[in-house]
Amino acid sequence: MPTITSETLANGLPLHRVALPGTRAVTILVAFDAGARSERAEENGMAHFLEHLVFKGGEKYDHYKKVNETAERMGGSLNAYTSHDLVAFHITVRAEAAMEAIDLLTDFVGRPLLNADELDRERGVVIQEIQRYKDQPSAVAEELIDKAAFGDHPLGRTVLGPEEHLRTFSREAIVAFRERRWAGARGGAFVVGNVDHVAEGDPAVAELFQRFPTLDVPGPYEAAPRLQLETLVEKRDSNQSHLRLMYAPDIDATDPAQRAALTIYSTLLGGSMGSRLFDEIREQRGLCYSVYAIDHALSDAAVLQLGAGLESSKCDEAYKRMREIVAELHADGPTEEEVERARAYAAGRRVLAFENTNAVARFAASQAIVFGEDIDPDRAIDALDAVTFADVAAIAKKVDPTAAAVACVGPHEVAEFAAA
Known part of the structure; x- marks a missing residue:
């Protein structure tokens, strides 16, 4: 049986510890209610683009090589995902490296530099990702069924967004989206697995997760429409x-x-x-x-x-x-x-x-x-x-x-x- 404890930090971010017996691994995941369905029409693709950009570095690990190499030195598996529902960042490491992993994740995700030069370089990467999906008929069918079912509603749009949007997103618009949607009260931090090295109530743990800024709670996203029979x-x-x-x-x-x-x-x-x-x-x-x-x-x-x-x-x-x-x-x-x-x-x-x-x-x-x-x-x-x-x-x-x-x-x- 897992042992679960939860607390809400000063920045509004809930922190959950889920202790699972019999494992030497721990996953640290931070997620927000800031997926594609929370985008405005002109922002479609921004949630996913922002997911890419934070990996370019934060205040302490201020370059993508430092982020990647630090994760590798821990033997960690570092990744992220964006869906219509959520944007999430996660790292899985051996339990002894838990605090180092939290330090890394909360640095580049909680206080990303969002360097303008890196933004321009990453545009091309995401545009190539969009083009790759267009070359995969099964992926196109997945996007097409969402459009057939939900039309112009955010749930009917693609998570990656259209190529023309990626070419126009500015740093200011991306920062504004993050400040509007990445509120702690609409997110959560999760430490799951062997949590022996992440003590309950440890102020050092709370301090790291409080690198995420205190933000106003965003408004609700647009309710799901009735299914279109297109x-x-x-x-x-x-x-x-x-x-x-x-x-x-x-x-x-x-x-x-x-x-x-x-x-x-x-x-x-x-x-x-x-x-x-x-x-x-x-x-x-x-x-x-x-x-x-x-x-x-x-x-x-x-x-x-x-x-x-x-x-x-x-x-x-x-x-x-x-x-x-x-x-x-x-x-x-x-x-x-x-x-x-x-x-x-x-x-x-x-x-x-x-x-x-x-x-x-x-x-x-x-x-x-x-x-x-x-x-x-x-x-x-x-x-x-x-x-x-x-x-x-x-x-x-x-x-x-x-x-x-x-x-x-x-x-x-x-x-x-x-x-x-």
Whole structure:
């Protein structure tokens, strides 16, 4: 069982210690409610660009080489991520190096130099990242389904943003975004794993995390809209297609029990090799190599996404059958056996994931910052174990099989994807 302690520092930043027995590693993660959905239209791409820029150095480690080489001398794994929900920075090291890792992370993330020359150099790097994604049809399909589902809402925009934005972002605008969105009260610091070298209540620990400035609490981001039922196709002359469908189950995304039930539903639908989609679309019909279903919960909405990568000539049959399977679950419900199997599989996967301190830290950040809920990883596993057959059957009824956004990259026309 993890031992969890939490306190709020003078700058408003919550600090959580999650002690996990049986590990020699520790992850330090700092995150803020400052992802792509918190951007204004003209700022799209700024949250991710800022994530890149802070790695160029802070007051103590004032050059990117010092940041990188210091992490390497600790044997540390240093990285970051930006999603629609969050921006997060994390380092995983052996437990003995915890205080050094906190010193490094809080320096360049908490008080970054944001040097103008480095900003201009990094523009080219991120633009290359955008171009790389454009060369990957599966990545384009991911961006296209968000646009089909959410349109011009921030959730429908890409996290990387358009290339033309990257060329115009000024240092002043980036600093203003950081000061507007990186408030401690809408973030959190997490020390997860072997915390023996990070004493509870140690003023030295608090002092390091208080390198993050005290900022005003930002206003709320724009609420998630209703799902748009748009179909978007990016036509490419290829023999492979990348298909995506998105549904919006009529559930309360703020209810952990309903979110857990949706996870079991998506698992039996397309989250394992024993799932309905994998068994029929791949194994029985041989229509594709890759097919899946996955659920994602935002703070104010939950979505269910289906996807497949397949030979273009088989796309029509796969699309129709995928929609039919969703409709069959809606009409007839799942079987008790497949719910039991999906529940065991989903809970088991979570147990295995939580053997990794970084996975627990990322989970805790989402729980605390996105949902304002308990960060105990054991309770997350218990929540899946507690899902009943009736819970999953109810979710199946809440997925409207006629209401899906559709996206596809390949040699197709929009008319090919009329509702099945």
